[in-house]
Structure formats: C-alpha cells, structure tokens
Amino acid sequence: MTSVIETKDLNLWYGKHHALMDINIDIPEKQITALIGPSGCGKSTFLRTLNRMNDLIEDVKIDGKVLLKGEDINSMDVNVLRSRVGMVFQKANPFPMSVYDNIAYGPRILGIHKKKELDKIVETSLKQAAIWDECKGRLRTSALGMSGGQQQRLCIARTLAVKPEVLLLDESTSALDPVSTSKIEDLLLELKKKYTIIMVTHNMQQAARIADKTAFFLLGELIEYDDTEKIFSHPSDRRTEDYITGRFG
Amino acid sequence: MDAAGTADLIITAKEKISVKRRVKGAVLRGLMYFAAALTTVLLAAIIGYIFYRGVPYVTWNLLSTKPSLLDDNVGILPNILNTLYIIVIALVFALPIGIGTAVYLNEYATNKKLVRIIELATETLSGIPSIIYGLAGMLIFVQALNFGTSILAGALTLAVMTLPIIIRTTQEALKTVPDSYREGALALGSGRWHMVRTVVLPCAMDGIVTGIILSIGRIVGESAALLYTAGMANEILNPVKAVTPGNPGATLTVSLYMYAKERGQFNVAFAIAVILLLITFVINVSAKAAARKLRK
Numbered sequence: 001m002t003s004v005i006e007t008k009d010l011n012l013w014y015g016k017h018h019a020l021m022d023i024n025i026d027i028p029e030k031q032i033t034a035l036i037g038p039s040g041c042g043k044s045t046f047l048r049t050l051n052r053m054n055d056l057i058e059d060v061k062i063d064g065k066v067l068l069k070g071e072d073i074n075s076m077d078v079n080v081l082r083s084r085v086g087m088v089f090q091k092a093n094p095f096p097m098s099v100y101d102n103i104a105y106g107p108r109i110l111g112i113h114k115k116k117e118l119d120k121i122v123e124t125s126l127k128q129a130a131i132w133d134e135c136k137g138r139l140r141t142s143a144l145g146m147s148g149g150q151q152q153r154l155c156i157a158r159t160l161a162v163k164p165e166v167l168l169l170d171e172s173t174s175a176l177d178p179v180s181t182s183k184i185e186d187l188l189l190e191l192k193k194k195y196t197i198i199m200v201t202h203n204m205q206q207a208a209r210i211a212d213k214t215a216f217f218l219l220g221e222l223i224e225y226d227d228t229e230k231i232f233s234h235p236s237d238r239r240t241e242d243y244i245t246g247r248f249g
Numbered sequence: 250m251d252a253a254g255t256a257d258l259i260i261t262a263k264e265k266i267s268v269k270r271r272v273k274g275a276v277l278r279g280l281m282y283f284a285a286a287l288t289t290v291l292l293a294a295i296i297g298y299i300f301y302r303g304v305p306y307v308t309w310n311l312l313s314t315k316p317s318l319l320d321d322n323v324g325i326l327p328n329i330l331n332t333l334y335i336i337v338i339a340l341v342f343a344l345p346i347g348i349g350t351a352v353y354l355n356e357y358a359t360n361k362k363l364v365r366i367i368e369l370a371t372e373t374l375s376g377i378p379s380i381i382y383g384l385a386g387m388l389i390f391v392q393a394l395n396f397g398t399s400i401l402a403g404a405l406t407l408a409v410m411t412l413p414i415i416i417r418t419t420q421e422a423l424k425t426v427p428d429s430y431r432e433g434a435l436a437l438g439s440g441r442w443h444m445v446r447t448v449v450l451p452c453a454m455d456g457i458v459t460g461i462i463l464s465i466g467r468i469v470g471e472s473a474a475l476l477y478t479a480g481m482a483n484e485i486l487n488p489v490k491a492v493t494p495g496n497p498g499a500t501l502t503v504s505l506y507m508y509a510k511e512r513g514q515f516n517v518a519f520a521i522a523v524i525l526l527l528i529t530f531v532i533n534v535s536a537k538a539a540a541r542k543l544r545k
Binding site: 051053056058079080081082083086087089091093094095096097105106109110155158159162 | 429434435437438439440443448
C-alpha cells in the first residue's frame, strides 16, 4: 500500500513542553486513519503539523520531517500545502457569507473566477459532501442560518472544493448530535474512495466503526499504530488496552 | 431540628429572599429607567432648543453666500465647504494609516512588547487635549513644512488627532472576529492578506465604521486645534485650492465660535448649530448605509 504522509522522527515543543516525541508513522492512501488518545496526548497537535497550522502558534519548535508523497512539507509553499492537505475543525466555522461564497472561497484563492466554472465546483462539492439537496435552493443565503450538522458538512464541502489529496478532521463530529454524526461518518466512508482521511476523535466507537487504521497517542508518544481491528481486539501494548477498555482517559 | 422543621425553615427563607429580590429588582429597574429617561430628555431638550433658536435663521441666503461687512451680509457657505474639505482631507490621510496600523497590530505583529508599546502610545495620544494638537500642527505643518495657515495644515492636524480613535476602534473590531474564521481561511490555502481582506475586514466593518463616525464627529466638533492651523478666513475655496498650501479657511465650528463669542450674533450661531447637527446626522446615516453595502 502506498503511503501519502510519512513522518520521520517528528518532535514538537510548545516552549519548553515537549508535546510530540519521535513520531514515525506512515499514513496509507485512500484509507481512514483515526488518531485516538486522552486529552492533551498530542493527537490534535500532530494533526495540525500535517498542514502546518502550528506555524501560526508562537513559540512552537518542530524537528524532524513530514513528507507528503515523498516531498518535505517544510520546503513547500505553505498555501499550496494547505490546499493539498485540507482541514475541517472541531467547531463548524463557515464564513459569514452565502453558502455559495463559502464553497467558492478556496477556488477563488486559486484564481478561478469564471461563474460557470465556480457554479460547477460549488455543485459538485456540495454533492460530494451530501448536502446539495438541502441547500441547492438557498445557495445565496447566509451559511450561518444552517444547523450545526449542516454547517459542518458545508465546511467539508468547502474543503473538498479545492480538491485536496488529504482531508484532516479535528474532532469534527464532537459537537454534533448522533444523527448528524452518523451522516458525516457515512460521508467519510464514501469520501475515502477518493481521499486520504486522517481524523482525530474522542469517540472510540467512531474510530472502531469507520477507521481502517488507528493510532493511539499518549503523553506525546505514538504508542501503537495498527489496523483498527487489531487495535480494538488484540492491542499489543498494555496502555492501549487500558485506554480502549476505559480503564483511564 | 427534625427534617420537617428544616424544610419549613428553608421554605420561609426562600419566600423572604424572593420578596427581597423582587423589591431590589424593582428599585434597580426604576433607577435604570430613570437614567435612560434623563439621558433622552436632556438630549431631546438640547436638540429641541437648538432647533427652536436656530431654524428661523437658517435662510437660503445664509447657506449660499459668503459674509461681507460691506454689504452687511452674513453667509456661511465658505464654512460649510471648509468643514467638508477638512473632513475629507483628514480622513483620506487618517483612514488608510489608521486602519493599516490596526491591521498590522492585530493580524501581523508578532512582537507582543512592541504592540503593547504602540497601544499605550495610541491610548495616550487619544487623551491629549486637542489644543495641544493644534500647537504641534502649527509648528509642524504651518511652519516647518511651510503650508502656512491653511485648510491643508488644519486637516493634517486633525488627521493626526483622529488616528488614535481610528486605530483603537478598528483594533477592537478586529478582535471581535473569531479566530476560527482566520483558521478556516488559512486552512483553505489563503494567504494572510487575502484572509484579512476577504474575511476579517468585512466582519469587522461595523466596528470600523463606528470608528469613522466617531472620528468625523471629532473633526466636525473641533475648533481649538483649527484656530492655529486652518485660520479664520471666510472666502469660498474650490477643492483644488483647499488642498493647496496657503489657503486658510474657518470651519463651521470655528465660525460658530466667532459669531457667538467675538461678534455676539447668537442667532447666526444657533443657525450654524442646526447645520452642524444636520451634517453630522447625514454623515452618520450614509456611513452606516455604506457599511451595509460593503459587507455584501
């Protein structure tokens, strides 16, 4: 299996706090990889290094390599990197503009301004995110009027509009009700046919339900990384077992 | 005490406290209504009195001519024009610099110490009495840069004076824009300036416009700083002359001061006050309308 993202001895410090320690991981293409672990274990931090969102935080020092299809992400243009590695956040964050303008935001950055082309991108992105039927009649109204679950799927559509190779989800269903969550899970299973998906989740059932691979983080270390089935049935590390059986965390 | 006794005790305590709270609430609400009513009445009284005294003297002749001692004519057209010139010129300089500074401080600057020093400086500047700006403006624009007593020197002085207001209000407005919008834009591959222009500034537009309105208010209301810098001339200037050094001119506020204080013509002063109120009102309404347009 080809790997899309590879990290080599990745270390990260927030000031003096050593938040990620020697992370070595190969993320396979067109699969869902779940990152689990207790709060503060570094899984979100790890996710945010993959599209260099940690660059925005002061006092962060990163050491080691992250390769996107063999290419060092630190030698890439950061804006290009982020259009190749898209991110959906914990809280849905549609811009206070119309549904259409939200989706067209990314393509416009890339210099696509023709109405016909944008119309097409908006439609396909919304369809891919399974939200076209719900908002085709209200493309010109504010995105802020939608429900939380719809907003989150809109944000997924917005990310898909720039055709990323990798989709990062940072606890993107944790603020949603079970129905909206299951809609997004179905959507992710559909999307993995085309995209590589890496998701941070606090919900272990969710990881077990949809992830192909699962990585368990603890105190900044990658403890175990394997097929989801293996992690949840025969974890090889005691700490993984303690965590997934709910003995701590 | 047995269980029933404790329950009774608590029930009576609840009743007591609920009566107390209701009385307290009613008194406080009354006080707030009173404060609000007092403010409204005071404001309405001032506006009403100005209109009552001023409106009868607002004539077409007053609005459309310049004053002449020879013909014994009183006209404030030059002053109306000068006021508009000074507003426009001052904002042309103050807005880009002020908004630019605020955007830099809030969106780009990484040196927290420097930001705090600049913030302290702008706060201090906004508290300085305007007559000191007038003095500095006279030394810098009128004399050192040799603009002479002129509309241009006055407008530049007021631009400097309004900078702190524009910077502070814009900064506050930028701070209200949620970081999640910034993250969202950057995560889509937007550059920093593109993010600021397409997401942050439109979101902050209301606050920025409030800052502009406050600035215009200060410019229209300013007289002390202009006495030294823009002078007291009452000639009609065309826009080109207004931006050329060496052409002095009194604004409405300065002329109001002249008519009321130096010449004792209170009727003219009240008529000018009416015009000032109307100009401020029109500017506020149009600034808000412009903001609504810009946000779309």
